[in-house]
Structure formats: structure tokens, C-alpha cells
Amino acid sequence: MTIEQKAHIAEFLDLASAYLRSGYKRQSTDDKSAAPVAVEPAAPQAPLPESQLEAIAPPDTHIAGISNDEAGMDTLEAIAADIAACAACPLHATRTNTVPGEGVSSPLVLVIGEGPGENEDKSGRPFVGEAGQLLDKMLASINLSRGENSFIANVVKCRPPHNRDPLPEEIAACAPFLTRQIALLKPRVILCAGRVATQTLVKTTNSIKNLHGHFIECAQIPFFPMYHPSALLHDPSLKRPSWDDLKTLRVRLEKLAALKV
Ligand code: URA
Numbered sequence: 001m002t003i004e005q006k007a008h009i010a011e012f013l014d015l016a017s018a019y020l021r022s023g024y025k026r027q028s029t030d031d032k033s034a035a036p037v038a039v040e041p042a043a044p045q046a047p048l049p050e051s052q053l054e055a056i057a058p059p060d061t062h063i064a065g066i067s068n069d070e071a072g073m074d075t076l077e078a079i080a081a082d083i084a085a086c087a088a089c090p091l092h093a094t095r096t097n098t099v100p101g102e103g104v105s106s107p108l109v110l111v112i113g114e115g116p117g118e119n120e121d122k123s124g125r126p127f128v129g130e131a132g133q134l135l136d137k138m139l140a141s142i143n144l145s146r147g148e149n150s151f152i153a154n155v156v157k158c159r160p161p162h163n164r165d166p167l168p169e170e171i172a173a174c175a176p177f178l179t180r181q182i183a184l185l186k187p188r189v190i191l192c193a194g195r196v197a198t199q200t201l202v203k204t205t206n207s208i209k210n211l212h213g214h215f216i217e218c219a220q221i222p223f224f225p226m227y228h229p230s231a232l233l234h235d236p237s238l239k240r241p242s243w244d245d246l247k248t249l250r251v252r253l254e255k256l257a258a259l260k261v
Pocket of ligand 1: 113114115116117120125126127128129131132154
């Protein structure tokens with residue numbers, strides 16, 4: 001990973017600090033000063049080396065300069081309410097429901113997908129369609145679930161029409177919600193599900209084919225890119241490498257002594 005990419009991830013996480021310090025609850029959701037994620041493409045990079053099994057910060061450690069007191073001012077309910085009221089990008093006009101995410105409040109793993117699809121838009125819940133059912137099975141295979149030790153969210157919280165990729169300006173408008181979620185949840189690992197989540201969080205144009213299965217160590221929380229479950233539904237040959245990736249993730253979680261498997 002380049003220094004530039006590391007700086008981007010640190011910046012991404014630092015955004016939460018700015019929000020918490022500036023009284024985000026009083027900000028208008030269309031405050032353009034509050035949408036700072038840059039999405040300009042980075043130079044392509046070579047495949048990453050094998051993951052480094054470094055210890056990461058314990059759960060009560062500050063994330064990117066956010067004190068526990070500051071993060072403690074925020075709540076999942078407040079974030080969901082702000083998302084429900086958001087009209088910062090055109091996606092608000094076509095949504096049925098916002099999809100803030102769901103799971104436990106102190107997750108081992110935060111799964112970040114790309115954005116709600118039709119089923120998610122109808123239900124207001126993340127990953128409930130066919131891809132979501134596969135995701136649940138994949139997580140269950142390494143003793144993870146949204147009910148017990150994980151949280152599932154998306155880069156954008158409203159459905160892009162016809163399931164197209166979210167646009168850079170839509171991602172930027174929604175980024176403050178994700179940074180607040182990361183700051184509040186303090187996951188041990190962030191699982192980037194698919195190309196859009198990975199390229200957004202890692203700020204790279206490198207392919208998910210190159211990035212999947214490698215930990216990207218940064219800003220106290222390691223990122224772990226994987227193929228999106230819907231890619232596995234379209235291309236079953238991705239199931240084997242995805243299973244290998246799940247095993248890599250499980251080894252990491254075992255090393256953190258955070259999960260008994
Ligand atoms: N795909 C995603 O990326 N997110 C969802 O919530 C559902 C499908």
C-alpha cells in the first residue's frame with residue numbers, strides 16, 4: 001500500500017473525529033462542507049504481499065484521535081435518524097427506505113458493502129436478498145453473525161437506481177455516516193465486500209482480484225477485501241478463493257483471541 005493510500009484511510013477515519021467535535025447533530029444534512037471523501041483514482045498497484053499478522057489496538061483504544069468520550073456522544077440510533085433525514089444527494093429522491101445497517105454495537109467485524117439493492121430498499125435492512133443470505137452463510141462458516149458479533153453496513157445508505165454503482169458524489173455525500181459508524185463501532189476488522197467498498201475505502205483502482213484476501217493495515221483497523229457475495233452468485237469459481245479468504249480472516253481473528261472457533 002502506498003503512503004498516499006495510507007493517508008487516505010487515516011483521513012477517512014479522521015473525518016469522524018471532525019464530526020463528533022463539530023456537533024454533527026446540529027449540522028444540516030446538506031452541508032457540503034461535511035462531505036469530504038476524495039475519490040480520485042490512485043495509481044494502479046501490484047498485488048499486495050501476504051498479510052502481516054500484527055496485533056491491533058485493543059477495543060478501548062482511540063481510533064484516529066477520537067476519544068472514547070467523543071465517540072460515546074454518538075449512537076447508532078442518532079446516525080440512523082440522520083441518514084433517514086438525509087437529502088444530500090439525488091438518491092434520496094428515489095429511495096423507499098434508507099438502509100443504515102444492522103448488527104451488534106461492539107462488533108468484531110464490520111462488513112461494508114456497496115449499497116442497498118431492491119430488497120434492502122424495500123425492507124430498510126442491509127443484505128437481505130440472495131446475496132445477503134449467502135453473506136450470512138459465509139460469515140456463519142467462521143462463527144460470525146450480525147446477531148452476535150458483526151455489523152453490516154454499506155458505502156451508500158440509499159439504493160442507486162437499477163442497482164448501478166454509486167457515483168463518486170453519492171459516495172462522498174454518504175461518507176460522513178460511514179465514518180461515524182466506524183468511529184462508534186470500533187470494529188476489530190473491516191471486511192470490504194466487493195470492488196466498490198474496497199476501492200472507496202482503500203482509495204485504489206486496483207482490482208478486487210488483486211486485493212481480495214490480503215489485510216491492509218492502517219489507522220488501527222485492518223481492512224480485509226473480499227469478493228462481493230453477488231459476484232459469487234454470478235461466478236461460482238470465486239467460491240473457492242472466497243472460502244480461502246474466510247479462513248485467512250478466521251486465523252486473524254483467532255490470533256486476536258477475539259473469537260473462539
Ligand atoms: N449488496 C450490497 O452491497 N449491499 C446490500 O445491502 C445488499 C446487496
